[in-house]
Amino acid sequence: MKKEYYEVLGVSRTATKDEIKKAYRKLALQFHPDKNPDNKAAEEHFKEVNEAYEVLSNDDKRRRYDQFGHAGVGSSAASGGGQYGGGASDLNDIFSAFNDMFTGGKSRGGGSPFGFEEVFGGGGSRRGRPSSGIPGTDLKIRLKLTLEEIAKGVEKTLKIKKQISCLECNGSGSKSGATENCQTCHGTGEVRQASKTMFGQFVNIAACPTCGGDGRIIKDRCTSCYGEGIKLGEVTVKVTVPSGVEDGNYLTLRGQGNAGPRGGAAGDLLVVIEEVPHELFSRHGDDVVYSLAVSFPDLVLGTKVEVPTLDGAVKLTIPPSTQPETMLRIAGHGIGHLRGSSRGDQYVKVNVYVPKDLSHQDKELLKEMKKSSGISPMAHNDKDSKGFFEKARDIFS
Numbered sequence: 001m002k003k004e005y006y007e008v009l010g011v012s013r014t015a016t017k018d019e020i021k022k023a024y025r026k027l028a029l030q031f032h033p034d035k036n037p038d039n040k041a042a043e044e045h046f047k048e049v050n051e052a053y054e055v056l057s058n059d060d061k062r063r064r065y066d067q068f069g070h071a072g073v074g075s076s077a078a079s080g081g082g083q084y085g086g087g088a089s090d091l092n093d094i095f096s097a098f099n100d101m102f103t104g105g106k107s108r109g110g111g112s113p114f115g116f117e118e119v120f121g122g123g124g125s126r127r128g129r130p131s132s133g134i135p136g137t138d139l140k141i142r143l144k145l146t147l148e149e150i151a152k153g154v155e156k157t158l159k160i161k162k163q164i165s166c167l168e169c170n171g172s173g174s175k176s177g178a179t180e181n182c183q184t185c186h187g188t189g190e191v192r193q194a195s196k197t198m199f200g201q202f203v204n205i206a207a208c209p210t211c212g213g214d215g216r217i218i219k220d221r222c223t224s225c226y227g228e229g230i231k232l233g234e235v236t237v238k239v240t241v242p243s244g245v246e247d248g249n250y251l252t253l254r255g256q257g258n259a260g261p262r263g264g265a266a267g268d269l270l271v272v273i274e275e276v277p278h279e280l281f282s283r284h285g286d287d288v289v290y291s292l293a294v295s296f297p298d299l300v301l302g303t304k305v306e307v308p309t310l311d312g313a314v315k316l317t318i319p320p321s322t323q324p325e326t327m328l329r330i331a332g333h334g335i336g337h338l339r340g341s342s343r344g345d346q347y348v349k350v351n352v353y354v355p356k357d358l359s360h361q362d363k364e365l366l367k368e369m370k371k372s373s374g375i376s377p378m379a380h381n382d383k384d385s386k387g388f389f390e391k392a393r394d395i396f397s
């Protein structure tokens, strides 16, 4: 059963926008994951609060919510947890929201307190129709990261080919900067096309073909960019990737996409994270697992070994009578959590090494060993049918 949004924020149904903003700010700070590391309940609450604010701070959504309840607003924004879980999620949204919140900085979005308009509002209305020019398109690039880079976070410098503003004409497309209104659309940038169908007449609104939607015609075209105001160029972009990102996560760099023709606002640059599989470790959330083969005598008698971690080799004690499939934990050598400063753990899955080629002498030794009743399986009944991580927890709890 989903909680009432007003209840979540602790405000009345007649609360003003300011009251909602205030209540939200207080709760968001209180339940912020950075202040409640590894606290699932706080995280859930934080999501609820964000979801409630997203709806109640938006006049249109609030009206629909008042009228139809959760069904009226789809309730899709954060309910599935997808925003913070794996798969495609815009990290930038999460982080820009957080940063704005803690620096108390002015949001680029304008009216909202922490830039949430920008965060949740989606792309459509963000740039709107600019006063001049045609908006540039978004760019998407893939960024391959190793597990080591993901474990601690990394700063990358990327070379990107994209449309950049023409230097000759300052992006205007005109040598002298002179323009005139487009005759076809009379400066509106749009044309209406009526079409008759058996259901009646429909009017389509489309970008004007003469001016490309700009509303202006360039006089005295710039010869360098042929009047477009943009040219293909290469730029370097610095990206700071936080620790704990997953395959498919992406960062949005606002305004770093293609420049817009004739002075239009630039699009965004989406940096999609691609995790390169590690040859030694497999990843399970923020934990990593390493498989280690140990000889039968070492398993029985116990030993000390060196195992690789994401931070270099560390010493590990294999206790006497360690069973195959045992998970030994090396705390704090996993992946850094996306939020907060702590890290996951490394698990070492211990397996018995069974040699393939043995000398005659070794075989004789084993035959000798076999004669001892102490090493043959007794009537142990293995009741252990638990899962992977449950087993590990039992061992260390």
Ligand SMILES: [Zn+2]
Pocket: 182, 183, 184, 185, 186, 187, 188, 189, 190, 208, 209, 210, 211, 212, 213, 214, 215, 216
């Ligand atoms: Zn036109």
Ligand SMILES: [Zn+2]
Pocket: 166, 167, 168, 169, 170, 171, 172, 173, 174, 222, 223, 224, 225, 226, 227, 228, 229, 230
């Ligand atoms: Zn130019």
